Amino acid sequence: MTLSRPTTQAAGALRDRFREVRAASLTLAAPLSAEDQCIQSMPDASPTKWHLAHTTWFFESVLLQPHASGYQPFDARFLYLFNSYYEALGPRHPRPQRGLLTRPSLDEVHEYRRHVDEAVVALLEEGGPDWSVIEPIVTLGLHHEQQHQELLLTDILHAFSCNPMLPAYRPAGGPALRLAAVPPAMRWIEQHGGVAEVGHAGTGFSFDNETPRHRALLQPYAIADRLVSCGDFAQFIADGGYQRPDLWLSDGWAAVQANGWRHPAYWLAQDDPRLRFAGAATAQAGGGWHVFGLHGVRPMEADAPVSQLSFYEAAAYAEWAGARLPTEFEWEAAHDAPGISQMTGHVWQWTRSSYDPYPGFRPLPGIAAEYNGKFMVGQLVLRGGSVATPAGHARPSYRNFFPPAARWQFTGLRLAKDL
Numbered sequence: 001m002t003l004s005r006p007t008t009q010a011a012g013a014l015r016d017r018f019r020e021v022r023a024a025s026l027t028l029a030a031p032l033s034a035e036d037q038c039i040q041s042m043p044d045a046s047p048t049k050w051h052l053a054h055t056t057w058f059f060e061s062v063l064l065q066p067h068a069s070g071y072q073p074f075d076a077r078f079l080y081l082f083n084s085y086y087e088a089l090g091p092r093h094p095r096p097q098r099g100l101l102t103r104p105s106l107d108e109v110h111e112y113r114r115h116v117d118e119a120v121v122a123l124l125e126e127g128g129p130d131w132s133v134i135e136p137i138v139t140l141g142l143h144h145e146q147q148h149q150e151l152l153l154t155d156i157l158h159a160f161s162c163n164p165m166l167p168a169y170r171p172a173g174g175p176a177l178r179l180a181a182v183p184p185a186m187r188w189i190e191q192h193g194g195v196a197e198v199g200h201a202g203t204g205f206s207f208d209n210e211t212p213r214h215r216a217l218l219q220p221y222a223i224a225d226r227l228v229s230c231g232d233f234a235q236f237i238a239d240g241g242y243q244r245p246d247l248w249l250s251d252g253w254a255a256v257q258a259n260g261w262r263h264p265a266y267w268l269a270q271d272d273p274r275l276r277f278a279g280a281a282t283a284q285a286g287g288g289w290h291v292f293g294l295h296g297v298r299p300m301e302a303d304a305p306v307s308q309l310s311f312y313e314a315a316a317y318a319e320w321a322g323a324r325l326p327t328e329f330e331w332e333a334a335h336d337a338p339g340i341s342q343m344t345g346h347v348w349q350w351t352r353s354s355y356d357p358y359p360g361f362r363p364l365p366g367i368a369a370e371y372n373g374k375f376m377v378g379q380l381v382l383r384g385g386s387v388a389t390p391a392g393h394a395r396p397s398y399r400n401f402f403p404p405a406a407r408w409q410f411t412g413l414r415l416a417k418d419l
Helices: 008-029 048-067 095-100 106-126 131-161 230-238 250-259 273-277 280-284 311-320 328-333 366-370
Strands: 188-191 194-198 214-218 221-224 290-293 296-299 348-354 380-384 400-402 416-418
Touching (some): 008 048, 048 131, 048 366, 194 328, 214 328, 221 328, 230 311, 250 311, 311 348, 328 380
Antiparallel strands (some): 221 416, 348 380, 380 400
């Protein structure tokens, strides 16, 4: 058996990248108090403290314990507390009860991160025993942590949305400005269809659910040059969109009725009593819709992409607009089309594609086999990337996925239609 060893440059680059990503998580958590970091506002969300610990657990359980000679866990109890869904690694604390973990303290979680970080850096500087095994695990762990960096923001935003004071995660640097009431006209970009190559290609990183690259047959279609905006969606609301069952899928209409949905998740009508806590900038802005986000409550910006929509709301809007949602393959094939904009960095975009394996899909080997494949049922694919997605994390082949009723993420839509 021949063991591979890295070059000094490769090992140093991965070590530096590891430090950069790990530091970014702490930077995101820095504006939050210890109380903020312990709260869990619903079963689908997790406390900030849990995110910080779980991403550390990943490196300890998947990398250090199997591959670092003589490594001793920081605290054996953490292997149970901070496992997410890896059945092969044993039992775990129930997901809906993560907010009950007042112990370990936030300081202990930070110490846990330092302990594991030192061990990972030592392993990377040592370069072995087998770099061909270690490097892919570290790389996967870093992309996993970036996913949790986005979740950290979306989860704390949901928690803050449950607070009647609607606190800002990070106050905006300037005053709230109300933009033009009418967004620019949407243009349609025609695509001729045919056979398209979709899925990840090349030597860069991808998750297993982006592979293998394969051919998809597309019928001629048109795709919108931009995302649906808040101004667009306000017209849907004004036209009674949430009161018209003819626009909705059956499950979507049931969700509207059961949950009392009348607008996107973080929109506030002008008579919402919570606006009294929103601050002077909002009070001076007058009436109309307001939107709660990472910078707190702000007057609705008509040109901004609408966000915090479920798949059901996105599909209903598309029906109202006389269009439809694109499939994930149409979206990917149009990614670099001339004139198209807002493909990433704004909101994740719902598609009309169920989250299924690609032809010939094979999960990652070992423990990482549980990463994606076992969730390929009952969920819809989203494409693009949001304002909370770390820089450099998204790519055209990236497949995000959520159940159709999820609306606490930065999720919106782009329209498509048949030709």
